[in-house]
Amino acid sequence: MKITVCIGSSCHLKGARQVVEELQYLVAKNNLKDKIELAGTFCMGNCQNGVCVTMNNKNYSLSPTNTKTFFEEEVLTQI
Amino acid sequence: MNLDRIIAVRTSKTVFRDNDKVIKMFDQGYKKADVLNEALNQARVEETNLNIPKILEVTTYEKRWAIVYNYVEGVTLAEEMERHPEQLAEYLNLFVDLQIQMHNTKAPLLNALRDKLDRQIEQSDLSATIRYELRMRLESMPRHSKLCHGDFNPTNIIINKQGECTILDWSHVTIGNASADVARTYLLFWLEGKIDLANQYLNLYCEKTNTSKKYIQQWLSIVAAAQSIKGKEEEREFLLSWVNVVDYE
Structure with a gap:
């Protein structure tokens, strides 16, 4: 499963770096490196809210504070 | 920092x-x-x-x-190919020329690709019989000392405004048979779902270097088996299917 995080300037200001670091940490902690591929992309044109993240063709809007919840509720349940 | x-x-x-x-x-x-x-x-x-x-x-x-x-200024060749599909043939030509130039470069102190492939096949989840067959096949392939990038694909090439190219990400570099490196690039296009591009690439490489496609294809099972030990689960299944279509003789 591929999770793509927007690393464009708008998402950068909303905390893309912290979101990336949190996702990397959670993937490693849950031993999911062979199941989840993290990638970065430039603007996905959906940056009105939080940091734009896509997974399985669905868009999510994250912030550093809700990344863990996203991982537990969306990622872990879809693996 | x-x-x-x-x-x-x-x-x-x-x-x-x-x-x-x-x-x-x-x-x-x-x-x-x-x-x-x-x-x-x-x-x-x-x-x-x-x-x-x-x-x-x-x-x-x-x-x-x-x-x-x-820092190297420019954009990746993959981005350029995406943005200007009308120039795809030109970019593919550049890509293949760059790979040939790289293969003709000497760097004798690097590790041998053959040893790496042998080790990776041994670590794979394949049955002992298939591992043995693949290692025998690897052993029988010609020994060369070409510079092999190991992950040569358009996302690892930066092209600047003057058209000059820089090759990135040398973490998998070795020296060995260039056809194994070409088989790897071919598989990478496949893994991206770019099957037409994979075939165009292979045709062009074979034409430019007067190499038989069948010879490159002989490397595919070896390279796919070696690659199957790496991370991604969905890729692993696909790569193993390449290994399994090999006709062992």
Whole structure:
């Protein structure tokens, strides 16, 4: 499963770096490196809210504070 | 070290830009030996006349290893191919020429591709019989000492406004048979779902180098088996299907 995080300037200001670091940490902690591929992309044109993240063709809007919840509720349940 | 601006993300590493420098930061679980080996490999290739980023520093930051390179201005060839599909043939031509130039470059101190492939096949989940067959096949293939990138694909090539190309990411570089490197690139296009492009690439490479397609195809099962030990689960299934279509004789 591929999770793509927007690393464009708008998402950068909303905390893309912290979101990336949190996702990397959670993937490693849950031993999911062979199941989840993290990638970065430039603007996905959906940056009105939080940091734009896509997974399985669905868009999510994250912030550093809700990344863990996203991982537990969306990622872990879809693996 | 300013780690504000991310320019690439992978599962176990993040690449930052800090003015004229690029910092590749590995996660905490990354083996020190793998980081140092990557830096050493790249340093060996820096000694050739190929256009590649230069390593400025290998360091640690908050218990994480990092390699610092000079920043190379431009966009990736993959982006250019995406943006200008009408110029695809021209870009593919450039891509193949660059790979041929690389294969003709000497860097004798690098590790042997044959040893790496042999080790990876042995580590794979394949049955002992198939592993044996693949290792025998590998043993029978001609021995060369061409510079093989190991991950040669358009996302690893930066092209600037003057049309000059720089080849990135030398973590998998070895010396060996160029056809194995070509088989790897062919598989990478397949893994991206770009099957037409994979075939166009292979045709062009074979035409330019007067190489038989069948000869490259002989490497496919070996390279697919070796690649199957790496991370991604869905890729593993696909790669093993390449191994299994081989007609063992």
